[in-house]
Amino acid sequence: MAGDSRPIGVFDSGMGGLTVLRALAARLPQERFVYLGDTARLPYGTKSAETVQAYALQATRLLLGEGVKMVVIACNTASAVALYVLQESWDPVPVIGVIEPGARAGVAATKNKRIAVLATEGTVRGGAYARAIQRLMAEAEVVQQPCQVFVALAEEGWSDTPATLAAAQHYLGPLFAHDNAPDTLVLGCTHFPVLAGAIRRTVGSAVALVDSAETTALAVAEALESGGLTTGNKGDGTIRFFATDSPERFARVGAIFLGREIDEADVELVDLRNA
Amino acid sequence: MAGDSRPIGVFDSGMGGLTVLRALAARLPQERFVYLGDTARLPYGTKSAETVQAYALQATRLLLGEGVKMVVIACNTASAVALYVLQESWDPVPVIGVIEPGARAGVAATKNKRIAVLATEGTVRGGAYARAIQRLMAEAEVVQQPCQVFVALAEEGWSDTPATLAAAQHYLGPLFAHDNAPDTLVLGCTHFPVLAGAIRRTVGSAVALVDSAETTALAVAEALESGGLTTGNKGDGTIRFFATDSPERFARVGAIFLGREIDEADVELVDLRNA
Numbered sequence: 001m002a003g004d005s006r007p008i009g010v011f012d013s014g015m016g017g018l019t020v021l022r023a024l025a026a027r028l029p030q031e032r033f034v035y036l037g038d039t040a041r042l043p044y045g046t047k048s049a050e051t052v053q054a055y056a057l058q059a060t061r062l063l064l065g066e067g068v069k070m071v072v073i074a075c076n077t078a079s080a081v082a083l084y085v086l087q088e089s090w091d092p093v094p095v096i097g098v099i100e101p102g103a104r105a106g107v108a109a110t111k112n113k114r115i116a117v118l119a120t121e122g123t124v125r126g127g128a129y130a131r132a133i134q135r136l137m138a139e140a141e142v143v144q145q146p147c148q149v150f151v152a153l154a155e156e157g158w159s160d161t162p163a164t165l166a167a168a169q170h171y172l173g174p175l176f177a178h179d180n181a182p183d184t185l186v187l188g189c190t191h192f193p194v195l196a197g198a199i200r201r202t203v204g205s206a207v208a209l210v211d212s213a214e215t216t217a218l219a220v221a222e223a224l225e226s227g228g229l230t231t232g233n234k235g236d237g238t239i240r241f242f243a244t245d246s247p248e249r250f251a252r253v254g255a256i257f258l259g260r261e262i263d264e265a266d267v268e269l270v271d272l273r274n275a
Numbered sequence: 276m277a278g279d280s281r282p283i284g285v286f287d288s289g290m291g292g293l294t295v296l297r298a299l300a301a302r303l304p305q306e307r308f309v310y311l312g313d314t315a316r317l318p319y320g321t322k323s324a325e326t327v328q329a330y331a332l333q334a335t336r337l338l339l340g341e342g343v344k345m346v347v348i349a350c351n352t353a354s355a356v357a358l359y360v361l362q363e364s365w366d367p368v369p370v371i372g373v374i375e376p377g378a379r380a381g382v383a384a385t386k387n388k389r390i391a392v393l394a395t396e397g398t399v400r401g402g403a404y405a406r407a408i409q410r411l412m413a414e415a416e417v418v419q420q421p422c423q424v425f426v427a428l429a430e431e432g433w434s435d436t437p438a439t440l441a442a443a444q445h446y447l448g449p450l451f452a453h454d455n456a457p458d459t460l461v462l463g464c465t466h467f468p469v470l471a472g473a474i475r476r477t478v479g480s481a482v483a484l485v486d487s488a489e490t491t492a493l494a495v496a497e498a499l500e501s502g503g504l505t506t507g508n509k510g511d512g513t514i515r516f517f518a519t520d521s522p523e524r525f526a527r528v529g530a531i532f533l534g535r536e537i538d539e540a541d542v543e544l545v546d547l548r549n550a
Contacts, residue, residue, distance in 0.1 A: 040326050041316055048521045051315050121524070149438065152427035163424065163445055166438035246323045249396075273548070 003232025007032035007240070008220070009063030010072045011056075014042035015250060016154065016191035017074030018257035020098065021239070023217035024072070028224070030235035034066045037254070038272060040244035043151060045120025045189070049081040052122065056082035057089065058275040062242070064090060065275075069229050072220055073097040076189050076212070077120050080128035094223055101219040102186050102212030103132035107140065109208040110184040114141045116175055118199075119188035121146045129188050143182060147171045147189070154191035157256045160198045168195070168202040176203050186210045194256060241267040278507025282307035282515070283495070284338030285347045286331075289317035290525060291429065291466035292349025293532035295373065296514070298492035299347070303499070305510035309341045310349075312529070313547060315519035318426060320395025320464070324356040327397065331357035332364065333550040337517070339365060340550075344504050347495055348372040351464050351487070352395050355403035369498055376494040377461050377487030378407035382415065384483040385459040389416045391450055393474075394463035396421045404463050418457060422446045422464070429466035432531045435473045443470070443477040451478050461485040469531060516542040 008028075010021050014037045021035050036059055038044075044052045056078045060071055071086065071093060073079045079097030086095045106115045117129040123146075130142040149167050158164045175181065185207050187193055193211045200209060224230045243250040247267035254262045283303075285296050289312045296310050311334055313319075319327045331353045335346055346361065346368060348354045354372030361370045381390045392404040398421075405417040424442050433439045450456065460482050462468055468486045475484060499505045518525040522542035529537045 040322060042321075046317075046521075046524060047315060051520055149424070149427045149431050149433070152424045156424050158424070158445070161441070161445055163438050163441035166436070166441045170433070170436055170438055245326055246321075249321060 003234040004069055004229045005032065005231050005234040006067055006069035007034045008070050008072060009034050009036070009066065009068030010074050011036040011038065011059040011063060012075040012190060013037070013044040013078070014039045015254040015257050016189065018254050019190050019193045019213040020072065020074035020216050022258050023213040024220060025237070025239065027217040027221055029237050030231050030233070032231070032235055032237065033239045034063060034068060034242070035239060036062060036242040037250055038244050039246065039250055043120065044075060044077040045122045045148065045151065047122060049126065052078055053082045053085055055272070056086060058272040060086050060090065061275045062270060062272060064093065069093065070220070070223065071095045072216065074190055074216070077122040080123045080126040094227060096216065096220055096223060098190065098212045098216045099128050099132050101215035102188060102210060103129060103136060105210045105212070105215040106133055106184050106186040107136045109210055110140070112183045113137065113139055114180065114182040115184045115186060116143045116145060116182040117186045117188045118145050118147045118150070118171070118192060120151065121148055123188055129186065143175060145171055145175060150195055151189065151191050154194040154256070155253055159194055164195055164198040165201065168198045172199070172202050176207070182207070184208045184210060187212060242270045243267050244270060244272050278509040279344055279504045280307065280506050280509040281342055281344035282309045283345045283347060284309050284311070284341065284343030285349050286311040286313065286334040286338060287350040287465060288312070288319035288353065289314045290529040290532050291464065293529050294465050294468045294488040295347065295349035295491050297533050298488040299495060300512070300514065302492040302496055304512050305506050307506070307510055307512065308514045309338060309343060309517070310514060311337060311517040312525055313519050314521065314525055318395065319350060319352040320397045320423065320426065322397060324401065327353055328357045328360055330547070331361060333547040335361050335365065336550045337545060337547060339368065344368065345495070345498065346370045347491065349465055349491070352397040355398045355401040369502060371491065371495055371498060373465065373487045373491045374403050374407050376490035377463060377485060378404060378411060380485045380487070380490040381408055381459050381461040382411045384485055385415070387458045388412065388414055389455065389457040390459045390461060391418045391420060391457040392461045392463045393420050393422045393425070393446070393467060395426065396423055398463055404461065418450060420446055420450060425470055426464065426466050429469040429531070430528055434469055439470055439473040440476065443473050447474065447477050451482070457482070459483045459485060462487060517545045518542050519545060519547050
């Protein structure tokens with residue numbers, strides 16, 4: 001088999017998408033990756049759809065300039081508002097977002113057809129998860145909870161501090177404190193897997209936690225197979241990092257999300273404004 | 276007295292600077308104000324000095340285009356890295372930042388010459404508060420504590436929730452849990468006055484809290500007087516708002532910081548990228 005050794009492009013507003021890259025690299029250890037964090041303009045989660053679309057187009061242009069064979073939007077907010085725009089713009093390079101895989105996994109996990117989605121303000125306002133879930137399961141009841149403070153807690157590396165537990169209780173306590181509570185919780189922001197421990201302690205062991213990083217990695221693996229795009233034995237598993245601001249902070253905070261050290265010297269500073 | 280009825284320009288990365296505007300409007304009720312929140316690119320606190328300087332220059336150009344007689348940088352991060360750049364660029368329009376007034380008030384308040392400064396990562400990294408304080412009091416001992424989670428808590432309006440108290444304990448507990456603790460705490464980010472209650476409960480009543488919004492308003496009043504720029508009886512106290520993203524969110528979150536309702540229709544969307 002010939003194999004396609006071109007890298008897979010992954011982008012996010014910042015470092016949260018590294019949880020997706022981590023899952024991708026674990027599932028596809030031979031593939032090469034190019035990761036772009038638009039750290040000069042993060043967060044996307046509080047910005048308007050038009051602004052996020054413009055930013056996502058610029059990020060995708062940079063990745064295509066690096067010769068990628070597929071683009072993964074490792075950001076829920078950008079997936080929610082820009083997936084279709086990007087898919088239409090660069091056919092035939094496949095573009096995969098995190099919403100659809102997360103919705104599919106949520107639907108597969110629920111038994112009582114009540115699903116809670118934790119996300120940023122932008123993702124919740126756009127309602128993309130609720131629509132994606134209800135396309136697959138029309139009778140599903142979806143509760144969307146914006147959890148903006150979780151983003152800062154995750155970036156600070158406060159996986160399981162008293163403040164994180166208190167914030168989880170604040171956001172999630174009311175959602176799960178009644179008889180008809182959801183039995184499935186979709187982590188609809190790539191930052192949130194870092195807080196999974198505190199979230200689990202708050203909602204209890206009976207609730208299924210869906211991590212869209214894992215489910216997106218699976219969707220990417222399937223798309224590579226079906227498109228004949230796998231690297232085969234030609235890949236070397238290298239990862240290149242680009243950031244639009246402070247390589248130092250990218251390396252330091254990014255390590256929390258990637259789950260391993262990042263050398264600041266391996267992070268290249270780029271300017272997207274003219275991309 | 277003739278009076279100078281031109282407005283005072285105030286800018287911040289987002290809504291936090293509205294705590295400064297609130298103090299300004301209370302102290303100078305006749306003056307007109309133009310407030311610009313660069314919400315499409317917030318936060319500045321985690322971005323590099325070069326990036327923040329470029330953004331601050333664009334913000335200032337927009338305010339000058341509105342005919343302001345003075346520019347107030349209602350953002351600690353931008354004050355720390357861009358004040359001198361802006362002062363050199365647009366003489367004779369005076370530019371006032373929040374760092375110098377905060378440092379002055381901190382020095383006036385301390386008795387044991389130990390001052391703690393709470394700020395964003397960017398402000399702490401730049402060290403501007405420590406330098407400003409030590410210029411005024413060479414023997415002062417300054418502890419700088421980055422409190423990035425406080426920004427999100429303030430934007431969520433969580434003035435005094437259990438999560439806010441837990442975060443305050445996490446950041447401040449170790450600073451104040453010994454005999455040589457600071458007796459003065461400078462709130463070195465315009466978001467933080469919203470959390471003053473929780474901070475006060477954490478550090479106790481013996482510590483002086485310095486709110487740089489109040490001290491900046493005083494500095495602006497003095498500069499207007501000494502420069503012959505007061506509006507006299509010509510002013511009407513109007514405030515105009517500009518934001519670079521989502522007027523809806525600006526109005527909603529901004530109300531927390533301004534301490535009164537903001538009508539979304541009064542917020543004009545602007546694009547700074549070509550300013």
